[in-house]
Amino acid sequence: MEFFKQTELPGIGKRFSIKLSSGQIVSVIIHHSGKREIYVLDEEGDVECTVTLTDQEAREMGMVLAGAFYQPVEGDKMQMLLKQLVMEWVELPEQSPLIGQTLAEADIRKKTGAIVLGVVREGEIFPAPDPKNFRFKAGDIAIVVGNREQIDKFIKTYSIK
Known part of the structure; x- marks a missing residue:
């Protein structure tokens, strides 16, 4: 095989x-x-x-397997990665321009360089949300990945304190 x-x-x-x-x-x-x-x-x-x-359980397991929540890395590689890659869980306030938008409409990657890996809404995880159908709501927690500059730009662009 x-x-x-x-x-x-x-x-x-x-x-x-x-x-x-x-x-x-x-x-x-x-x-x-x-x-x-x-x-x-x-x-x-x-x-x-x-x-x-289920489909949702498979998506959540896929994020775990892909290392979205934890990525074991050895010694020197860990230090290099920590300097370059940042993952933050960012709560979206009511005044954020993301509220009511889809990932596709927001065009986050183009505007900030950051990537939204998933969203936590009222305790439920939405891994790899559908870019055309998933709409952000106030109180959502976006799981955002990028370098420090990209994360900072995401926070500034989307009115997050």
Whole structure:
């Protein structure tokens, strides 16, 4: 088996399989409904474990796996990254020009260079919010990534104290 394989599943969705260095295979089936099924298979192809996730749960898990909340890095690399990359959780006040806008309308990356990875609203996490449909509300906490200058520009541009 190749290291990474994608397979169409007619009437169901798509399957993505990854062969791990341990010899195990992790297969993710993404249904047209958004549901995800994760299968861990041993070297012989026998199922060791299964997990079913909703679309939202899968997006949240994806952010965790992508290192959006925690990225372990060793020694010197950590110091270099800390000097260059900043992640801040920024609460949006009522007077922010972002309120009522979508990510696409706000064009945050073009205006500030910063990227909004997710939004926390009333305790619920919206990882990688849909740029055309997700609208910011007062009190939202934007998870913003960039260098220090980009984060500062985001805060200034969007009236955040």
